[in-house]
Amino acid sequence: MFVHEISLSCSQQESFVDLSFATISSTGPNGAIIHYKPTPETNRTLSMNEIYLLDSGAQYKDGTTDVTRTMHFGTPSAYEKECFTYVLKGHIAVSAAIFPNGTKGHLLDSFARAALWDQGLDYLHGTGHGVGAFLNVHEGPCGISYKTFADEPLEAGMIVSDGIYSC
DSSP: OHHHHHHHHHHTSTTEEEESSOOEEEEGGGGGSTTOOOOTTTOOOOOTTSEEEEEEOEEETTEEOOEEEEEESSOOOHHHHHHHHHHHHHHHHHHHOOOOTTOBGGGTHHHHHHHHHTTTOOOSSOSEEEOOSSSOSSOOSOEEOSSSSSOOBOOTTOOEEEOOOOO
C-alpha cells in the first residue's frame, strides 16, 4: 500500500513521466540486500523493531531521481546506531573531500568506507553512481566505487547519487 502511495505521489508532480525503477521496500535483513525484490518466501511484515528501507525514483522531463531512505519506527539497537554513525561518517567524508578536477571516482571510494573498515565492516556495492535523464538511473560515465568500471574523471556539474549499504 505504501509503495503505491509513493508512486501516486510522484505521478501527480509536474513534469512526471514514469518511475525510474521499481520501488524497493524492505525491512530487517532484507534492507541490506541490494535491489531486493520480495518473494513469498522472503517477504517480511514491517516491524517496530527493525530498520525499514525505501528506495524509489522517477523520471521527469528535466531529470531522473533516485532516493533511498532508511527509517526505524521504534528504538534502534546500539549496533544499528553504531552502523548508522559509520555510514554517516562516510557520507560526510565524501561530501567534505577536496580533490582536484579530474579525480576518478574509485579514488574517493575509500573515504566513504574508512569508518566502516575501522570496525571490520564493509558493503559489496558501489558507493555512488551518475544520475541522468531518460537513460538509466545508474547512468555513467561517472561514479564512486571500489570497482574501476566507473573510471571517468569527476568534473564540476556531474551528478552522483550516493548509497552506502551496511550492517
